[in-house]
Amino acid sequence: xxxxxxxxxxxxxxxxxxxxxxxxxxxxxxxxxxxxxxxxxxxxxxxxxxxxxxxxxxxxxxxxxxxxxxxxxxxxxxxxxxxxxxxxxxxxxxxxxxxxxxxxxxxxxxxxxxxxxxxxxxxxxxxxxxxxxxxxxxxxxxxxxxxxxxxxxxxxxxxxxxxxxxxxxxxxxxxxxxxxxxxxxxxxxxxxxxxxxxxxxxxxxxxxxxxxxxxxxxxxxxxxxxxxxxxxxxxxxxxxxxxx
Amino acid sequence: xxxxxxxxxxxxxxxxxxxxxxxxxxxxxxxxxxxxxxxxxxxxxxxxxxxxxxxxxxxxxxxxxxxxxxxxxxxxxxxxxxxxxxxxxxxxxxxxxxxxxxxxxxxxxxxxxxxxxxxxxxxxxxxxxxxxxxxxxxxxxxxxxxxxxxxxxxxxxxxxxxxxxxxxxxxxxxxxxxxxxxxxxxxxxxxxxxxxxxxxxxxxxxxxxxxxxxxxxxxxxxxxxxxxxxxxxxxxxxxxxxxxxxxxxxxxxxxxxxxxxxxxxxxxxxxxxxxxxxxxxxxxxxxxxxxxxxxxxxxxxxxxxxxxxxxxxxxxxxxxxxxxxxxxxxxxxxxxxxxxxxxxxxxxxxxxxxxxxxxxxxxxxxxx
Numbered sequence: 001x002x003x004x005x006x007x008x009x010x011x012x013x014x015x016x017x018x019x020x021x022x023x024x025x026x027x028x029x030x031x032x033x034x035x036x037x038x039x040x041x042x043x044x045x046x047x048x049x050x051x052x053x054x055x056x057x058x059x060x061x062x063x064x065x066x067x068x069x070x071x072x073x074x075x076x077x078x079x080x081x082x083x084x085x086x087x088x089x090x091x092x093x094x095x096x097x098x099x100x101x102x103x104x105x106x107x108x109x110x111x112x113x114x115x116x117x118x119x120x121x122x123x124x125x126x127x128x129x130x131x132x133x134x135x136x137x138x139x140x141x142x143x144x145x146x147x148x149x150x151x152x153x154x155x156x157x158x159x160x161x162x163x164x165x166x167x168x169x170x171x172x173x174x175x176x177x178x179x180x181x182x183x184x185x186x187x188x189x190x191x192x193x194x195x196x197x198x199x200x201x202x203x204x205x206x207x208x209x210x211x212x213x214x215x216x217x218x219x220x221x222x223x224x225x226x227x228x229x230x231x232x233x234x235x236x237x238x239x240x241x242x243x244x
Numbered sequence: 245x246x247x248x249x250x251x252x253x254x255x256x257x258x259x260x261x262x263x264x265x266x267x268x269x270x271x272x273x274x275x276x277x278x279x280x281x282x283x284x285x286x287x288x289x290x291x292x293x294x295x296x297x298x299x300x301x302x303x304x305x306x307x308x309x310x311x312x313x314x315x316x317x318x319x320x321x322x323x324x325x326x327x328x329x330x331x332x333x334x335x336x337x338x339x340x341x342x343x344x345x346x347x348x349x350x351x352x353x354x355x356x357x358x359x360x361x362x363x364x365x366x367x368x369x370x371x372x373x374x375x376x377x378x379x380x381x382x383x384x385x386x387x388x389x390x391x392x393x394x395x396x397x398x399x400x401x402x403x404x405x406x407x408x409x410x411x412x413x414x415x416x417x418x419x420x421x422x423x424x425x426x427x428x429x430x431x432x433x434x435x436x437x438x439x440x441x442x443x444x445x446x447x448x449x450x451x452x453x454x455x456x457x458x459x460x461x462x463x464x465x466x467x468x469x470x471x472x473x474x475x476x477x478x479x480x481x482x483x484x485x486x487x488x489x490x491x492x493x494x495x496x497x498x499x500x501x502x503x504x505x506x507x508x509x510x511x512x513x514x515x516x517x518x519x520x521x522x523x524x525x526x527x528x529x530x531x532x533x534x535x536x537x538x539x540x541x542x543x544x545x546x547x548x549x550x551x552x553x554x555x556x557x558x559x560x561x562x563x564x565x566x567x568x569x570x571x572x573x574x575x576x577x578x579x580x581x582x583x584x585x586x587x588x589x590x591x592x593x594x595x596x597x598x599x600x601x602x603x604x605x606x607x608x609x610x611x612x
Contacts, residue, residue, distance in 0.1 A: 055452045075455060083453040087446035093261045094254065105250035106456045160453075 004031040006158060006189050007052065012061035014047050021047040023212035024061060031157075034180060034190040036203030040240060043209040045193050046162070052191070053160055054078050066157045079107075082151035082159035086166050088143045090150065092136030096127060099135055100150060107154035121149045141172035148179060152188070159183070161192040165199065177202050197233035206232070208239055215239045247456060251464030258438065259468060268434065273426045273476050277483050280418035288374050292320035293340045294332045299348035307360075307386055311342070316378050333365050340364045340375045408577040416491075419484035420572040421545035423477060424565045427503070428539050430473050431510030432517065433531035435466055439518035440527040458607065466511050473507045474500075493579030502575065502585075505592050506568040512599035513564070519606040539565040567591050 007029035014022040022044045029035045039045040050056035052065055054074040063070045066080035090099045097118060104114040122131055125145055135143060144164065151159055161180075165173045177199070184190050192203065200206050200220060207217040216223055216239055223235045259265050293311075297304050312319045320338050323329070332338045343361040345351065352358040362379050364372035409416045439462070442448040451461050481499075484490035492499070513535065521527040540546060542556065543565035549557055560566050567588040574580035582589070 053453050055449070078453060078455045081453070083450060085446045085449050089446035089450045091254065091258070091447060092445075094257055098254070098257060102250055102254045103450075103454075106247055106451070106454045108247065108455065 005029070006031045006066060007035075007191070008062075008064040009052070010062045012048065012051060012063050013059050014044075014051060014056065015059045020212055022051070025209070025212075025214050027207055027214060027217055029158075029189060029191060031189055032184060032187045033204040034184050034192065034202065036200045036206035037191060037193045037209070038197075038200055038206055038236065039193075039209035044212040045209050048209070049160060049162065049191070049193060053081060053083055079154075080157050082154065082156035084147050084151040084159065084161050084164055086163040088140070088147040088164075090135050090143065090147055093134060095132050095134055096122075096138075096146065097131050099146075100153070103150045104153050109154060117153055121146075121153075125149060141168055141175075144168055144172065144176060145179060148176070152183065156188070158189040158191060161190065163193055163195060165194065165196065173199070197231065197236055200232040200236075208236060210239055215242075248460065248464055251456075251460070252467050255438070255465055255468045259472070265434065269430060269472055269476070270479075272429070273422070273480050274483065276422050276426065277419065277480055280422050281415045281484075281488050288316055288371060288378065290318045291316060291340065291371070291375060292338045293317050293342060293375075294321040294323055294329075294338045295319055296323045296326065296329065296341060296343045298346040299344050301349040303349040303352060303358075304344045307344075307383070308342075310386060311379070311382055314378075314382060329363060338365070339368075339371060340379070342379065413488075415484070415488040416577060417545070417573070419480065419488065419490045420569055420576060421543075423480045423484075423503075423572065424506070424543065424545065424568050425536070425539055426476055426480060427473055427507055427568075428510050428535055428565060429531075430476055431469055431507050432514035432535050433528065435469050435511055435514035436517035436521070436527040436531055437524050438469075439465055439515070440521055440524050443518075444523055462515060466515065469511060469514075470504075470507055473510075474504065477503045477507075490576065492576055494575035495579075495581065498580075498582060499572070499575050502568070502571050502589065502592075505589065505596070506564070506571075509564045509568075509592055509596040509599070512596050512603065516599050516603045516606070519603050538563050542566065543569050545569060564592060564595050567595075 005028045007027075009028070010026050011024045012022060012026070013020065013024050025048060037045050037049065047056065051058045051070060052063055054065075054070055054077045058071060065077045068076040068080065070077050091102070094102065100118045100121065101114055104117060109117065118131075122128055125142075127142070127146070130138065130142075135146070138146070148159075148161070148164065151161075165176060168176070173196075180190055180192070180202075192199075194200065203220065205217065205219050206223065207214050208223075209215065216226075216235070218226070220232055224230065224232065227235050227238050229235055229238065259269070295308055297308070308319065311317050321332060323332060323341070326343075329341050329343075332341060341363045343363065345359045345361070348358045360383060362376050364375050366372040406412060439448075442451065442465075448461075452458065481490075481492065485492055514531070517527055517530045517534070521530055542549070542552075542560040542563050544560070545565070549560050549566065552560065571580075571585045571588045571592075574585050578584075
């Protein structure tokens with residue numbers, strides 16, 4: 001694997017009043033890897049990710065995303081990344097084509113680029129017959145895949161996935177991870193948060209956040225042998241219990 | 245610019261594909277103006293009255309004829325004694341009873357004075373008031389007639405002239421009022437709902453992560469509503485002008501300018517509401533309770549501000565709609581020019597800037 005660092009985080013901290021949501025975390029993410037960002041609810045992973053995607057300002061510390069400072073060069077950070085929210089957010093009352101056109105448009109794609117991308121995307125997902133359908137009428141699994149593809153429209157270097165498989169059945173989840181692998185193979189870096197510990201096994205490396213700090217960061221294999229357990233679920237439970 | 249067009253286009257898809265939005269946008273103004281124009285009126289017509297004539301002479305008969313000849317009253321019943329008055333009101337149809345005293349004509353000729361009692365059903369105070377005023381007017385008119393030949397030595401005659409709305413048509417106050425409500429509703433409520441909807445759906449987050457700037461998002465969302473509000477204002481004015489013969493005395497450009505100013509005020513309020521609410525429900529409740537009720541009650545649309553208790557009069561000053569109603573009435577009915585309404589205009593501009601400033605501040609805090 002190419003060891004070029006695409007995300008560099010150094011002592012990143014976020015405080016809300018006297019509460020420290022993210023407490024001086026540091027880590028690097030390499031180009032083309034699938035980086036799992038794990039943690040229980042309230043552990044601070046959403047806050048940390050919001051700082052990396054430029055919608056929340058760090059209290060202190062630095063973060064470089066695709067080489068740009070999230071504090072001073074938010075605009076360039078935003079241009080370099082794709083983002084898929086946990087709600088697969090697209091407009092239900094717009095058709096697939098209109099959604100693609102709209103999101104392509106706000107990322108500054110030209111009309112020709114949008115046309116090419118639409119054709120390519122529709123073919124890959126096998127949505128030829130559904131292109132004029134409202135997104136609201138699609139099954140959740142399709143929405144999820146479409147939402148991922150839309151996040152990749154402008155060919156970002158890094159794509160952030162915020163709990164991308166919530167509420168989706170196991171087969172669709174499996175298919176979705178195949179899409180993620182395919183994209184990572186093209187050299188796109190994947191930054192994914194998840195609740196599902198079995199999904200953590202699919203990542204190249206995972207970090208586990210507990211109460212605002214990163215308790216562990218390594219490949220799933222190394223983590224399991226370090227804590228002498230058989231699954232990532234056990235790793236997670238062990239870490240969470242230690243803190244209590 | 246291309247991004248902006250794409251954004252506005254998407255916003256129009258939302259609006260045109262949602263039946264409820266379309267109904268509020270275009271059904272409501274027409275329904276409201278028709279309702280207020282035709283159904284709700286302060287004028288009285290064909291009110292049922294009863295007569296208790298204890299004298300039954302020529303003079304009372306003349307008066308009764310005069311009253312029934314007017315289009316305001318219809319004589320529904322003639323009763324014969326006072327015990328019936330209560331039961332007549334109880335039936336609900338009759339709104340007033342006229343009682344002529346005994347020996348009416350005799351008193352009139354010998355004492356130069358005769359009495360008529362007007363008893364009204366004041367369960368509806370406005371109607372009761374209007375009825376007694378109308379009856380008084382008819383009786384006064386009659387007194388003048390019989391005094392024609394023998395002029396009293398001293399007399400003060402009032403000559404009343406009603407400027408700007410000589411026929412006292414209530415529709416002239418309802419058109420500006422409805423226009424104000426609709427512009428408030430469309431601009432403030434619809435924008436606050438449409439912005440919070442994006443928050444609720446999570447698309448706002450996606451937009452904020454994209455390179456498009458927050459203020460571009462807001463302008464893109466607000467722009468279609470400016471456009472639709474202008475169309476709405478035009479529809480209301482055209483309906484008022486053609487259906488209700490509402491005069492438009494003032495300059496059309498001034499009218500357009502002031503309307504757009506008020507639309508902007510309302511939009512900035514809508515944006516402010518959307519910064520403090522996270523769900524469509526909250527936004528709707530805030531708009532309805534926080535904007536619609538004050539607009540209807542305190543703006544002077546239905547209840548005149550000058551007859552409110554002092555503390556409410558003071559509060560009414562912070563209602564933007566109050567100032568717009570003053571402005572628009574002045575333009576429509578009096579043909580006012582800018583130097584007659586500059587004060588109100590400046591107040592509206594000030595309020596708009598204040599709301600925008602506050603939303604920007606709130607917005608920044610959220611982002612921190």
